[in-house]
Amino acid sequence: MPQTVQGVIARAKGAPVELVDILVPDPGPGEAVVKVEACGVCHTDLHYREGGINEEFPFLLGHEAAGTVEAVGEGVTEVAPGDFVILNWRAVCGQCRACLKGKPWYCFSTHNATQRMTLSDGTELSPALGIGAFAEKTLVAAGQCTKVDADAEAAAVGLLGCGVMAGFGAAVNTGGVQRGDSIAVIGCGGVGSAAIAGAHTVGATTIIAVDVDDRKLERAKRFGATHTVNSKDTDPVAAIRELTGGHGADVVVEAVGRPETYEQAFYARDLAGTVVLVGVPTPDLQVTLPLIEIFGRGGSLKSSWYGDCLPSRDFPMLVDLYRQGRFDLDAFVTEKIGIGDVEAAFETMRGGDVLRSVVVL
Ligand SMILES: NC(=O)c1ccc[n+]([C@@H]2O[C@H](COP(=O)([O-])OP(=O)(O)OC[C@H]3O[C@@H](n4cnc5c(N)ncnc54)[C@H](O)[C@@H]3O)[C@@H](O)[C@H]2O)c1
Ligand SMILES: [Zn+2]
Numbered sequence: 001m002p003q004t005v006q007g008v009i010a011r012a013k014g015a016p017v018e019l020v021d022i023l024v025p026d027p028g029p030g031e032a033v034v035k036v037e038a039c040g041v042c043h044t045d046l047h048y049r050e051g052g053i054n055e056e057f058p059f060l061l062g063h064e065a066a067g068t069v070e071a072v073g074e075g076v077t078e079v080a081p082g083d084f085v086i087l088n089w090r091a092v093c094g095q096c097r098a099c100l101k102g103k104p105w106y107c108f109s110t111h112n113a114t115q116r117m118t119l120s121d122g123t124e125l126s127p128a129l130g131i132g133a134f135a136e137k138t139l140v141a142a143g144q145c146t147k148v149d150a151d152a153e154a155a156a157v158g159l160l161g162c163g164v165m166a167g168f169g170a171a172v173n174t175g176g177v178q179r180g181d182s183i184a185v186i187g188c189g190g191v192g193s194a195a196i197a198g199a200h201t202v203g204a205t206t207i208i209a210v211d212v213d214d215r216k217l218e219r220a221k222r223f224g225a226t227h228t229v230n231s232k233d234t235d236p237v238a239a240i241r242e243l244t245g246g247h248g249a250d251v252v253v254e255a256v257g258r259p260e261t262y263e264q265a266f267y268a269r270d271l272a273g274t275v276v277l278v279g280v281p282t283p284d285l286q287v288t289l290p291l292i293e294i295f296g297r298g299g300s301l302k303s304s305w306y307g308d309c310l311p312s313r314d315f316p317m318l319v320d321l322y323r324q325g326r327f328d329l330d331a332f333v334t335e336k337i338g339i340g341d342v343e344a345a346f347e348t349m350r351g352g353d354v355l356r357s358v359v360v361l
C-alpha cells in the first residue's frame with residue numbers, strides 16, 4: 001500500500017514551492033523507503049524551481065538528507081530497515097564504461113528508484129537528483145542509501161549528501177589539492193566553504209576565500225581560509241596573484257556557476273594550475289576565452305560533479321573526521337527549519353547570511 005506523506009514540490013517554473021500530500025509506493029526490487037530526519041536546502045533546489053535544470057515539473061525537491069531506512073524491496077542486501085543512512089545521488093552501476101575502467105565516481109548510469117512517487121491525483125513527480133527528500137518519507141534505489149554511524153547528528157551529516165561533499169571533493173578529489181598547495185575558492189556558500197574546509201583538512205597552506213559578501217568571508221575564516229577577498233570592491237585576480245607570489249593559485253575552485261566568476265578562476269590560477277567548476281551554470285550561460293590563453297597556461301580545466309565522490313568511500317570517512325572534531329560539519333548548519341519553510345529558506349539563501357538552512361523532520 002502506498003503511504004501518504006507530506007512533501008515539498010515545485011509545480012511550475014518560478015512558482016513558490018508548495019507543501020502537499022504525496023504518495024510513496026512500497027519499495028520494489030532494489031528499492032528502499034527512507035524516513036527522512038533532516039534535509040539541507042541547496043542552491044540546486046532553487047535551480048530546479050527556476051527551471052534551470054530541466055523542465056520535468058512537478059519536482060519533489062530536497063536532496064541532501066539523512067534518515068532511517070523504513071523498508072526495503074526484494075533483493076536488497078546493502079541496507080536493512082533501521083539503518084541510519086545518508087542519501088546519495090551517485091548509486092554507481094558497476095557496469096558502465098566508467099565503472100569498468102575502475103573510475104566509478106564518474107559512473108554514467110547511476111541508479112534511482114524505478115517506481116515513481118506521485119501527487120494524490122496520480123501525477124508523477126520528478127525527485128530532485130533522484131532523491132526528493134523534503135518529504136517525511138522518500139523512495140530511492142537502495143544503492144542511494146549509504147550507511148553511517150547512527151549517533152551522528154542527522155542535520156549535520158545529511159549535508160554530506162550534496163553540497164558539502166561536492167565542495168570538499170571539488171577541492172580534494174577533483175582539484176587534487178595537497179599539503180603545501182595554494183587554493184582560491186570563488187563563492188563561499190555551503191559548497192565553497194566545504195572546499196575551503198577540505199583544503200584545510202589536507203594541509204593547503206594558502207587558502208583564499210573570495211565572495212561578494214563580507215559575512216560569508218568572515219565564516220570562511222572559521223573553515224580555514226588564510227586570506228579573504230571581497231570581489232565587489234577588489235579585483236580578485238590581482239588579489240589572488242598578489243597573495244601567491246605574483247603567480248596565481250595552484251587550484252581555483254569556482255563555486256558560483258557564472259561566466260564572470262569562471263573567468264576570474266581561469267585567470268587567477270598559476271601556470272599548469274587547475275580550475276575546478278563546481279558551481280552549476282544555467283543552460284543559457286556562455287563564456288568566451290582566448291584560445292591561446294587556454295593553450296599557453298597549460299594545466300587543466302575541470303568540472304566536478306558531486307566532488308567526484310564515491311559515497312561508500314567518502315561519507316563514512318567524512319563522518320569519522322566530523323566525529324573526531326577535525327571537520328566542523330555543525331558549522332554548516334546555520335538554521336534548522338520546518339518542512340513548511342523551504343520557500344522562506346530560498347529567500348534567506350538569496351539574502352546571504354546562511355550556509356545551510358536544514359529542514360528537520
Ligand atoms: N557540482 C555539484 O555537484 C554541485 C553540488 C551542489 C551544489 N552545486 C552548485 O554550487 C553552487 C553553489 O551552491 P551553494 O549551495 O553553495 O550556494 P549558495 O547560494 O549558498 O552560495 C553561493 C555563494 O556565491 C556567492 N556569490 C554570488 N555571486 C558571486 C560573485 N559574483 N562573486 C563571488 N561570489 C559570489 C554568494 O555570496 C554566496 O556566498 C550552485 O551553483 C549550486 O547549484 C554544485
Ligand atoms: Zn557505472
Ligand SMILES: [Zn+2]
Nearest residue numbers: 042044162163
Ligand atoms: Zn545540492
